[in-house]
Amino acid sequence: MMRALRMVREGVLVIALFSLLLLIVAKLDRSQEVEISGPFHAIDGDTLAAGDERLRLTGLDAPELDxxxxxxxxxAWDCGRDARQLLARLVRQSAATCHGRGRDxxxxxxxxxxxxxxxxxxxxxxxxxxVAAGQFEQEQAAARGERQGIWAGEFDAPRDWRASRGLMDSPDTFSALLDWSKRLVGWP
Structure with missing residues (x-):
């Protein structure tokens, strides 16, 4: 009797894991790269809006707006506002497009x-x-060497600036897992 129950339990576990794998594969198939053309609105130095869609530029971290x-x-100078102005100018150039997949x-x-x-x-x-965040290290080295923008003087790294003001919310493990699960199955 115990052996039969164990076999049933293991069978259910295998089916559940296989179903989860199928859901993951299906979700990955749906996360094809998206291309968005303007017009764009710069929200801050690393975030754009295109209609109702919000876009986060990858590989960098710009000063916060304030x-x-x-x-x-x-x-003192408003480096966050200047970063937004530069992004706005760059996306106004003809034929600016953004490509991406995945969400933060x-x-x-x-x-x-x-x-x-x-x-x-x-x-x-x-x-x-x-500042470079996982990419663009050569560009950062050039900017730093030429003392361009924020590298001309002193600044707090954007991440440190947010942390010092309590602006970096860290979701608890359960909330993070729940959000990940919702994204996995395509729930809003």
Whole structure:
């Protein structure tokens, strides 16, 4: 009797795991790359809006909209607002498009944007209006060496600036798992 119950339990577990695998494969098939063309609206230095869609530029972290930095003389300047203005100018260029797949925890589409042959993401870092975050290390080294943008003076890394103001919410493990599960099956 115990052996039969164990076999049934193991069979149910195998079926459940196989079903989960099928759901994952189905979800991956639906997450094909999306292309979005403007018009775009710059929300901040690394986030765009295109209609109702929010887009998060990948590979960089720009100063927050209300963040200030110091220039080479120690004077404060609105680096967050300047980062947004630069992003707005770059996406206004003709034929700016963004490509992406996947979403962050705020449900923004994760994208790489281009204007012509150039990467807008890389250009923000190259001009010193964002720090590299997993990509664009060479562009950051060039901006830093040339003392471009935020590298001209002193600044808090955007992540540190957010953390010092309590703006980095860390969902508990259960909430993070629940959000991941919802995204997996396509629930809003």
């Amino acid at each position: 963040q200030t930095c110091e220039d080479s003389g120690g004077a 925890r705020y449900r923004r589409l994760l994208v790489t944007c281009r204007a012509g042959a150039g990467s807008i993401n890389a250009e923000l870092v190259r001009r010193g209006m964002a």
